[in-house]
Amino acid sequence: MLTDTTAVTAAGNADKIRCDACPVMCYIKPGAAGACDRYANHDGELVRVDPHIVLERTVSHGGRLVPFQAGGDWDGKIVHEPSVFVTAIGAGTTYPDYKPAPFIVSSEVDGVDMVTVVTEGIFSYCGVKVKIDTDRHLGPETATVRVQGEAVGHVTTGEYGSQMLSLGGVHHLTGGSKKEGRVTCDALMDLSNCKPVEMTIDGGATVVVQAGRPPIVNGVAEERMRVGCGSATIGMFAKQWHGKVDEVVVVDDHITGVLSEHQAGKLLDIGDSGIKMKGRRSTPGRYFQVAEPGTGWGGTKISDPLSVLGPFDPKTARPGMTMLMVSTTGEHAAYYQLDAALQPIEQEMPADLRASVERIQENCEPALCTVLFMGGAGGSLRAGVTDNPVRLTRSVKEALTRVTSGGAPVYVWPGGGITFMVDVTRLPAGAFGYVPTPALVAPIEFTMRLSDYAALGGHMDYVRPLASLKDNTEIRHMSAPSDPGRRP
């Protein structure tokens, strides 16, 4: 919502807007900010993008957009306690550690004095966990992941329809060369700020990772996440194929499915086809290792699907039999008929089978990269919050203190310390910074009852009522965190 003090003037050219918030009257192109860095053109709309951020709680709960008040006059109507949540972004940190966190804010919530200790923590124990939705082989497990040639992390487990990477951590930040630490720090900061980062995997692919966006593998943007493994795909679509084709092979680097041998085919009385699969048979109709992993069909390295088949068994197969071969995303598909010599010959795919391939595509979710920032709040950060740091840790564990990062919910690991993970797309843009040590600067907030804060040994002299922040803090116009691809 724009107030009349920030009316946008149409400027002839449809894509740029003219801001009249001040006499500089900047022309602002889409995606750019004006000279002040406070107003920006977001899809043709003038929005305010200040670094001091107060999120309405409703936004962190997936609610509506927060209007902002422009100009210097505060109308007093926008901050409705207790719905306002003060975040640490832009709070700044102070050295040395024992200085109280920059803002220690108190506000009344449900008749209870609440305290939000807002600080920006410096994390040299931090990293990101990346989930890349793809069937393509990105590299072997434990392979080194490099940015600008420097080791920044490694390939970890393959999960459902996705490959996990573990990047950063104290060893890459501080244990290697100076350049390794700096490149790691930059990569972590960019990933956490939802910017794209290109990385190469030893013995594997080059991937561009950007939180909330499709991965780009060897220059090709991934569109879909697999509908299921090859075997599951057979189970899901067997009925739709029944009667339309004699055999279906769903090619998958992990578990390739074969309709005629699969339990789902047996239940439909689909007869043997005499097909002979390469690879290792796990259970009927399910094959492992039909080909080497790669970036071709179903995460294998093949471009010709027939290469995963041996010759058809002449005792069972007969000329004229039909076969559909399809990948787990429906991205690759081909239709064959056996000739007199029982050789599969590619034919144009009948419309009803094409529809089933499109159905597989339709049922795939969009492939995305997910980036979770993981950091540990150690002694020095906690010291900014209380005189007796370990009590803060205990308070978090006892769930008396709620931890958030930039207003976003976090998962706090059980065990020692305050080690948390947060989905970076749920933080406002530019929330992460760094110090050249190198280490990342991330927002972290601890919210608790004022009485509990006092009991923790909190810096009571520095507690400020929320009202005192209103005059020099702007409410930020931002979109709801539930929209994953919202940030450029």
Added chain:
Amino acid sequence: MSRVPQIGLLADGRRLHLQDGPIDLIVEARGSETAVAAAYQAAARRFAGLLDELCAELPLLRAAADPAHCPLRGMVARRMHAAVVPFAREHFITPMAAVAGAVAEEILGAMVQSAVLTRAYVNNGGDIALYLQGGEHFTVGLIDRPDACGLMRTTIIGSGDPSRGIATSGRHGRSFSLGIADAVTVLAPTASQADAAATIIANAVDLPEHPAVSRCPAHDLQPDSDLGARLVTRDVAALSDRDIAAGLAAGAACAHHLAMKGLIDGAALRLQGETAVVALKDLDAAAPRRPIERTVHA
């Protein structure tokens, strides 16, 4: 349209925050309580209308400075022009290259004229005007990338030093750079001089025609940029150590030349993690003065 400058004390109750359009100042004065109050009032008074004053002459301020003649009328505008004139024969430069420093100087001037202060500063987005009386000093942190809050090193400026202005320029800042430096921080006798010189030195840190550097016309990014069709740096891919050294050497030569002419007191140049320092005085007061290393091992 009602536009009200934002004038208020920061949360710490010590520093004054003045904001109007693109001008964003953090001000701190030290002296007696009444002196500080008087100084802040003077700052606020001078601040009101300052942006309108500048905008009234905006087209001229965005045009190449004429080294022989100053057509501008406003005090701040004339100071901007004076700061860029030493460079105007050899380089394309507009008075806008000194706007941040000149505004900081103006506000600081208003403060010290109306109150007896021991020290004061006006920080205009990293371009800083300083006031120091006997025995006082400032510890200044240098940032290597203005788009990310990283403290590179610190320097101490005492009342005996000639520098009363500090400015940082580079390709990550608000304004565009013709060069590839991540940051060039300059100490100079005044803030407006530091501002103009930082722009010139940051432009000089360059590797012309280098394939790792992508550039585009300034007006494609910002339609009303004073740089017009000049190619500004958009991105710099990873450079070899040799290229980094060459880029820094080009900038350092420029900085050295300006230091010899007395236009600057010193400069720190930063490119892809490497630093070159050109200084009459030791710029690097060394990291250990600020316990950064200690604090991060949480």
